[in-house]
Amino acid sequence: MTAAPPYLRYEEIRRSALADLDAYEKLTRDQAARLRLGRLRDHVAYALSASPYYSERWSAHRGTVIDHLDDIRKLPFTTKRDLREAYPFGLVAVDRREIVRYGESTGTTGSPTSSVITYEDWIRGNVAVERSVGHVFGPGDLVFVAIPYELAFASYDLDRALEQAGAGVVAVGTLSRVCPFERMVEMMWRVGPTGLVCTPSRALRLYDMLADSGRDPAEVGLRTFLYVGETCSPAKLAKIADLWGVRLSNAYGSTETNSLGLVCAAGSLHLTEDRHLFEVLDPETAEPVPDGTAGELVLTTLVSRAMPLLRYRTGDYVTVSGEPCVCGSPNRVLAHHGRVGEQLVHGGRRINKLALEEVVLSTEGTGLYWAAGITDDGLVVKVETENGDPGGLCAAVTRRVEDAFGLRPAVSPIDRAQVRRAMDRMLKPGSLGLDDLAAVS
Incomplete structure (x- = not known):
């Protein structure tokens, strides 16, 4: 008898995925590593x-012996450039009839890349997301999903x-007409999510718009904020949590x-190590960094039938900790520090933008917004002030940045109205820079 197509087996696939997830979470770290090795x-x-791309371009690597997880290093890297060259279907390893979702990147940093997924992989991944969001949301909650739905997976996955x-x-x-x-602000006030x-950054903008309309954002009744799509310093997150009076959660993908x-x-925040093999490498030397040291995240898919990826350099700057979590999961814990390419470089010094944000926004008296960049004059920082002494605050930020990074910045107040105009026209407002402010000045 011919098996039913996957889309008619939803409950069966979901039950199997939940059972597999429960079984995996009970594994020890060593047992989980052995499972990953077999899948690898x-x-x-x-x-x-x-995969058409790998079978043609990497034919010399067929027969590569994988006896240990570190043997993945016998293979070269897959890069964003490779994905662009393979666009749209060069990396697809299944018949098009098996594709249930197709998506593309925003293309804000170059030509777009594509991604596809089969029905079973989609449901299995969604079960893991369900398990995670179920820790903070449930019956009685009404959740506004305010991220792009166009060409995206994340919004539908979370939805x-x-x-x-x-x-x-x-x-x-x-950013919808x-x-x-x-x-959205009017709906938040009337619907009460x-x-x-x-x-x-969107959460800050929505708060401002409510406050500017003469309404108290606390009266919306928001209890939980799940942030995605943007890295954020602890100082900024603390300001958001304090403003809205919410608990925070997040997801990364x-x-x-x-x-x-x-x-x-x-x-x-745990890595999905049941479905991916992760490496953390020095972005310049491509050598592994010690546990707990920041580096570039490189991933290899372990169960993706539609679009397998081998040693894909994500460009994300992360720290991965092997310290056990109280939840008992065998998966390691991730801290995301932004993009490797978003570091500010001046005079041979590299400054992680997220680390700079932490120093700036943790300075007493700073507001919600800031921007930074490198000009002919060196490091320039613009910051919003909450007190009546902008000169004194800018001097304090100057001292703290110089102490932290050994570089003396030029610090001046930022115009909140200008920030708002810049944010409202950006797909990714968290990457606000001096050029974005200049474009709306």
């Missing part, structure tokens, strides 16, 4: 034979996971892979 062997062989967790979903999206920020999913980091019941 099978998946490398699969990618090198079934479906929230439903399965019992929450109600309001798919407001972002149907639901611009003004309408208990949850919000968006970038941290990419266009090419969907979810890569999910929060546990204890609030830690």
